[in-house]
């Protein structure tokens with residue numbers, strides 16, 4: 001709950017102009033272009049109401065300078081029916097806004113940690129489902145390892161974890177162990193340390209979990225694994241711009257995100273949304289990958305990348321053998337290391353490594 005100066009007593013009636021009512025309405029205003037609202041992003045720092053004049057303070061993280069004006073107008077429009085005489089929206093930088101009173105909500109960013117043994121955590125995301133995020137995440141991690149980097153994989157797709165199948169480690173749930181200090185010990189698949197939400201779900205069905213439950217589970221999971229020393233931890237995300245990427249970014253410092261798209265325009269539109277979400281979370285977008293290039297067309301990845309002003313990391317051809325390799329748990333980079341598809345993953349991994357500051361030293 002955001003801070004309010006004149007609420008916290010009885011619930012406000014639907015048409016009453018109170019700070020509490022204003023907060024309720026702020027919970028219905030999505031961050032521009034995304035599905036999540038301002039309150040769940042942790043952006044609402046203070047609300048006050050005095051003589052029908054409303055002041056809202058937002059702590060904002062964005063590099064898009066059209067966002068403040070768009071937010072202000074969305075808030076004015078939404079509050080209009082309450083009979084406000086003025087609405088002032090103040091935008092402040094998150095770091096410079098210590099909570100103004102003891103009723104302040106905990107800042108969801110305040111307990112973000114840097115994983116002690118991991119240099120870089122990168123997320124592989126996409127707005128759209130089924131574009132090949134998991135396939136790309138797995139093969140990029142293996143390709144990074146082929147380049148000599150210490151890579152690991154975290155399957156944060158709480159709604160549909162697929163890394164156990166893609167890595168041939170479906171018995172993981174029965175093998176996973178906790179360390180003495182209550183950390184999850186990663187398993188190993190094709191030489192990579194990995195862990196999947198799928199090992200812990202049991203009969204639970206996160207599809208019906210409420211946002212705060214998802215958020216708590218993701219935070220615990222992201223911080224609770226005893227990773228060995230890693231150069232890069234690749235995180236496979238569920239599709240969309242919902243609770244999981246938000247909670248992940250609040251839980252651990254991310255070095256960047258890789259956006260996966262397919263050639264069709266609908267996938268490209270969703271990829272843009274995902275990129276905008278990462279920007280709002282101050283996670284640098286390392287670049288865009290076009291997957292299943294060829295059959296559905298070509299070029300969307302490059303054009304999305306140039307629109308966003310981020311590198312195009314490369315395309316991966318549509319290759320029917322990839323499906324079977326995924327089903328068998330032997331990723332393409334391992335199954336056919338010399339194939340055009342594996343080499344495409346290698347090139348992308350090299351670009352990702354370069355974006356994180358590594359350079360090949362072997363010429």
Ligand SMILES: Nc1ncnc2c1ncn2[C@@H]1O[C@H](COP(=O)(O)OP(=O)(O)OP(=O)(O)O)[C@@H](O)[C@H]1O
Pocket residue numbers: 126128129130131132133134135136157160162237238239291292293316317318319320321322323324326
């Ligand atoms: N380059 C490719 N060529 C052919 N098929 C591919 C390619 N990449 C992925 N696939 C197949 O597409 C399907 C979806 O891939 P994947 O599960 O990696 O997508 P996803 O984006 O992670 O999906 P979800 O949104 O469900 O998490 C799988 O059957 C996979 O084998």
Ligand SMILES: [Mg+2]
Pocket residue numbers: 133134135157162236237238
């Ligand atoms: Mg997936």
